[in-house]
Amino acid sequence: MLPTLKGRWLTRILLFFWIGLPVTLVFSIYIATPESPVLPLIGWNYDTLPFQILFLLLIVGLLLDPVYIHFQQYRWERDWPFAFQFFFSIVEFLIVLALVWRGALDFTRSPLDLHTPENYLLFAVHFACVFIPSFLALLGFIQIFMIRWRFKGGEWGRM
Amino acid sequence: MIKLPILLDIYQRGEGPLKRVERISLPETGDYAIGRLPENQIVLDAPEVSKHHAWLLVREDGIAIADRGSTNRTFIGDAEIDRSAWDGALPVRIAQFEIHLVAQTAAGAVKSSGTQAQATRALSGSAGTSAQPSAPRGQSIEVALNAPGAPDEIRFPRNIFSESIVSADALKAGPYFAGECTYLSVGAGLGSFVWADHLRIFGVPKKDIRAIGDDVIPYANYQRLCRNSQIPPHERLRSNSISTPDNIWGFPGYASRETWRDLKEFRFSGLKHIFQVFGEASLAQSFTPRSGDVFRSIDSEAKRIGWREMYVSGRVLGIRKTNDERYAVAYRISEEQARGGVRERVMIGKYLHIATGYPATRFTGDLQAFKARFPEEARVFNAYENHEAVYRTIEQNPRAATVVVRGRGIVASRIIQRLYEARRKNRSITIVHQMRTPVGRNEGHRYKRAQRYVYNHIENQAFNWPKACWGGEILREVERATPEERAKIYEAIGGTTTADRRDWRNIIQIGIGGGWYRPVFGDFETLELVKTDQGPKIEMRLRARGNESAAEVVADFVIDCTGLIGDIMHSPCLRDLAETYNLPRNPSVSGDKTGGIGVTPDYEISALRNGTGRAYAAGQITLGGPQPAVDSFLGLQYAALRSADHLAVLGAPNISLFGPLRSFSQWIKWCTNLAP
Structure with a gap:
């Protein structure tokens, strides 16, 4: 897929809803403690932290997309190799980590609880759980469901 | 007189x-x-x-x-x-x-009579040069006159297609009527195949689709061009992993299929194809599939969708609108199939699709004239015609041989590779690579902020257009542009290129070092046949241009790699169609005088709209339109998808809107090789 700006944004939002949120929900239930908030109806405990990280990832990504598109203009093929996609996804995660480190989420809980090595390890595992299926989807699984997606620069919908 | x-x-x-x-x-x-x-x-x-x-x-x-x-x-x-x-x-x-x-x-x-005595006379490149009239020589057979009367005005299909709108009832009552169907494709090549594949997967039954053409194998013509231009089954095409004419989703691509096949046989080197797709084009050479793999995959898909039952053998001669909002296609079947019966047929379809491909191979004017003057000298070939004799001659005779390769495209690269292989048998083969103009390191084409990379006077590009022409920013820009803007975009991103393959670069390096490869620039002014001690050779004089002096080349063979002619006017059927209905034409693209047939972004020929009947086109005959890469696998898939979607919105019979669920279930059927 050779992305356009709108295509990048729409694909990111698509992956956020179809992979990011479900994976994060499972992950957050898995790491929850009895003190964690309770899901309505089902009554299971879940941790809010992975959702906050996921939202940060989405925002950082959406903000960086125009930057990628700008650099894409200098490429003759106007393409974006999978390797770049892979590399910059990790860069985005590192940016999110740096933001958390600088206190982006300090308003949600006590900084002493937040900035523990265990939590940062958790962020990495959570990121891997979201990133790997998302990347595989980009490699081709989206096409199975959305046949027009690859021709539309990553946008959804009909032609 | x-x-x-x-x-x-x-x-x-x-x-x-x-x-x-x-x-x-x-x-x-x-x-x-x-x-x-x-x-x-x-x-x-x-x-x-x-x-x-x-x-x-x-x-x-x-x-x-x-x-x-x-x-x-x-x-x-x-x-x-x-x-x-x-x-x-x-x-x-x-x-x-x-x-x-x-x-x-x-x-x-x-x-000139073309006899040996006159064969050495100097000839210029233009066709109209006069020579002395020669008295008839040799055996002369008097042919008895047996004039069979005026054949032309009553010839099929002019006898039934004299009007621009023909009566369907009259056709059905006439002697030629061969049937009617909902979806009718003309060409039966890869364009028709991919279109029929989409229709079948979108829900249309076999009985509603017909495709008329010369060969039941949809890739027959493409394969012949590949073979002649030195791409045998194990060599790789200039096509990408996801350009899959056998699979409308583009997944799994040819790279992962090749890797999977290798891994099943414990060949772990197969993993490199996956890495290629991952890193291309910046960290790895772009993946390209083997031609044999592509043909095999099409065979298997043809079987799955029932291509043989939809295929109609025949040569299409004419197309007309009918008075009941449909289209009539006149064609002629072979003598063998007619078994002595009427060979002329007419089929009527509601939705027409035209994908007839390239009408002709191209010969530059001077080579064309040389061939006409010296028909007995098999010295000048188009790379797309069978020219195995060249390799056989230079490989078997150990004496020095010079081959001129004309053109700078991918075919020229393949031919040079083939000549390099021939040098293993004959070390005294030399290659003269003729290109019209030198291209400096920073003189590659520019489009917006980007510039194309140049190596050895040849612009490099993985495929025949920049990748974003198949989906992404350039495709979007071209689709939205006016015809005038399109002409400018095509000018900026077009031009002849070759793929940046390491082996090809090495061959050029070794050749320059070894003194057996040399590029020359300019047009040949004269082509003469001269007699030398080693037999007849072609003497070519290069016109001086700019600060370069005139050069002279004496060669044994010339292989013209400047390509195929895309002008639809070379096809009698399309010319008749374009003239009858005044079809709008696209602006010209890289060298061809005029572009293809004008189509909408849905690939409809709007000038052929006939009430509720619709006509679509795909492939080379739409060059210069809403998509640059019309003659590629993926370009054909895109055109087919657009027209199938358009038909679905129109409410054409049995075509679904093809949402995610149907797409997924059909994909499962593809994977398990079940009929759609």
Whole structure:
């Protein structure tokens, strides 16, 4: 897929809803403690932290997309190799980590609880759980469901 | 006025050069039949020639050639003709025969007889040069006149297609009617196949689709071009992993299939294909599939969708709108299939699709003229025609041989690779690579902020267009542009390129170092046949340009790699269609005089709209339109998808809107090889 700006944004939002949120929900239930908030109806405990990280990832990504598109203009093929996609996804995660480190989420809980090595390890595992299926989807699984997606620069919908 | 008698030389192409088999003298005006059966006046005895192949019409005011619905067609030079005046500048080609006009023509231009004595005379590149008239020599056969009456006005399909809108009832009551269907594709090549594949997967049953064309194998023509231009089954095409004519989703691509096959046999080197797709084009060379793998995959998909049941064998001769909002397609089946019955057929369809592909191979003018002058010298070839004789000759004879490769495209790269392989058998082969202009390191094409990379005077690009032409920013820009803006975009991103393959770069490096490869720049001013101690050779003089002096090259062979002609006017059927309905044409793209047939972004030929009937086009014949890469696998898939979507929105029968669930379930069927 050779992305356009709108295509990048729409694909990111698509992956956020179809992979990011479900994976994060499972992950957050898995790491929850009895003190964690309770899901309505089902009554299971879940941790809010992975959702906050996921939202940060989405925002950082959406903000960086125009930057990628700008650099894409200098490429003759106007393409974006999978390797770049892979590399910059990790860069985005590192940016999110740096933001958390600088206190982006300090308003949600006590900084002493937040900035523990265990939590940062958790962020990495959570990121891997979201990133790997998302990347595989980009490699081709989206096409199975959305046949027009690859021709539309990553946008959804009909032609 | 023509001067009688008319003298014709008939040449036959065997394995090597053309051999003159006969000289014929036509003593008076009349209609001369050409064909395989003895009842013809001019008998060409070969299975590829039809029983009644063509007419040679000799009139007071000139000569004309008319095809009689032959299976393998009639050509003047490289242009396929239906009926055309013939001035003798280019030979008439019928199967492996060439008919050359010996004496004079109506215009008074006189041609050399092509005998050895005159063969060494200097010739310029232009076609109209006159030589002294030569007295007829050799065996002269007087041909009895057996004029069979005026054949042209009543010829099929003109007898039923004289109006621009024809009556469906009349056609159905007539002797030619062969059936009707909902979806009718013309060409039956890869374009038709991919379209039919989409329709089938979108829900259309086999019985509603028909595709009319020359060969039941949809890739037959493509495969022939590949083989001639030195891409055998194990060599790789210039196509990407996700350009999958056998799979409308593009997943799994050819790279992962090749890796999977390798891993099953414990060949872990197969993983490199996955890495190629991951890193291309910046960290790894772009993945390209083996031609044999692509053909096999198409075979399997053809079986799955029931291609043979949808295929109709025949050569399409004409297309008309009908008075009941449909389209009539006139075609002719082969003598063998007709089994003595009527060969002319008409089929009527509600939704028409035209994908007839390239009409002709291209020969640059000077080479064309040289071939016409020296038909017995098999020295000049188009890379897309069979030229194995070149390699055989230079590999088997150990003496020095020089081959001129003309053009800078991907085919030239392949031919140079083939010549490099020939050098293993004969170390004294040298290559002269003729290109029109040098291209400096920073002189590659520019489009917006980007510039194309240049290596050894050749612009490098993974595929024949920048990748974003298949989906992404450039495709979007071209689709939204006006025809004038499109012409500018095509100018900026077009041009001939080759792929940045490491082996090809190494060959050039080794060749320059070893002194057996040399690029020359400019157009050849003269082409002469000269006699040397080592036999006849071609002497070419390069026109001086700018600060470069004139150069001279003496070569044994010239291989023209400048490509195929995309001009739809070379196809009699399309020309008739374009003229009858005044079809709008696209702006010209890289070298061709005019672009293809104008289509909407949904690939509809809006000028052919017939009430609720719709006509679509795909492939090369739409060049210069809403998509640059029309003649690629993925370009055909895109065109097919757009037109199938358009039909679905129109509410055409049995076509679904193809949402995610249907897409997924159909994909599962593809994976398990179940019929759609």
